[in-house]
Amino acid sequence: METVLIAVGGAIQCARAALEGRPAFGLLRPPGHHADQNGSWGFCYVNNMAIAIKKLHQEADLRWVVIVDLDHHVGDGTQRIFVSDSGILVRNIEAVEREEYLEQAQSVLQVIRKADLLAVSMGFDTYERDLGGLLKTEDYALLGSWLRQASERLCEGRRFALLEGGYYLPDLGKNVLAFCEGFE
Numbered sequence: 001m002e003t004v005l006i007a008v009g010g011a012i013q014c015a016r017a018a019l020e021g022r023p024a025f026g027l028l029r030p031p032g033h034h035a036d037q038n039g040s041w042g043f044c045y046v047n048n049m050a051i052a053i054k055k056l057h058q059e060a061d062l063r064w065v066v067i068v069d070l071d072h073h074v075g076d077g078t079q080r081i082f083v084s085d086s087g088i089l090v091r092n093i094e095a096v097e098r099e100e101y102l103e104q105a106q107s108v109l110q111v112i113r114k115a116d117l118l119a120v121s122m123g124f125d126t127y128e129r130d131l132g133g134l135l136k137t138e139d140y141a142l143l144g145s146w147l148r149q150a151s152e153r154l155c156e157g158r159r160f161a162l163l164e165g166g167y168y169l170p171d172l173g174k175n176v177l178a179f180c181e182g183f184e
């Protein structure tokens with residue numbers, strides 16, 4: 001329970017920092033994107049991202065939030081929580097091979113027209129040696145830089161990302177670092 005609370009607190013701090021113009025990455029465990037008000041699965045207990053966004057809504061004037069979920073698994077908890085919230089757009093990528101994944105990620109970002117804040121559920125289980133078997137380390141730097149550029153175009157760079165999945169531990173650190181270098 002204590003670990004869960006620390007993770008949620010970390011997510012809230014990341015969201016606050018982003019809103020103040022400081023990009024942030026939350027190195028959190030447990031992840032949260034499969035959790036909703038009624039239950040959870042997939043190593044998730046509470047939805048870090050959803051709680052952070054709802055908390056920020058109480059604290060700031062935030063109309064449009066975009067949540068991009070780049071985990072190998074669809075962030076179904078996040079989707080269910082925000083399904084009837086017209087100010088929050090949740091986007092997942094579902095692709096079966098690398099080129100398709102990167103193209104989809106790029107086009108998802110390109111079509112976003114408005115956001116006050118860009119939030120990212122960043123899973124690394126899309127990695128070529130992880131469950132998804134798709135992406136290389138350099139792809140995470142690319143994804144990070146596309147997200148940074150999208151946030152600069154949409155909302156003066158206000159952005160943060162939270163760690164979701166990622167189970168190939170020998171390379172998880174280097175993939176997170178590559179992402180952060182692109183995301184800055």
Ligand SMILES: [Zn+2]
Pocket residue numbers: 071072073123125164165166
């Ligand atoms: Zn996952």
